Amino acid sequence: MGRSASNRRDGAGRAALYLTAEAYSREAYFVKRAARDERRRSLLLCALREIRATKIGTAYSMAAAHEGQTRRRILMNE
Secondary structure: OOOOHHHHHHHHHHHHHHHHHHHHHHHHHHHHHHHHHHHHHHHHHHHHHHHHHHHHHHHHHHHHHHHHHHHHHHHHHO
């Protein structure tokens, strides 16, 4: 006995739903991955900003220390 038209339609509908669900799943995976990559990129940029700020702060403090030593030397030589 063959399948009825209704059963064939149901089978085709299930296959279409399965393929659609698979496509959505794949798309969701890439969307999640992109979001994860974006978060990672954001964290890296924050870390780089922090490193730059630290380096600039260190450079300023070293310059200030050097300036302070120079002033002390000048005062001691007077």
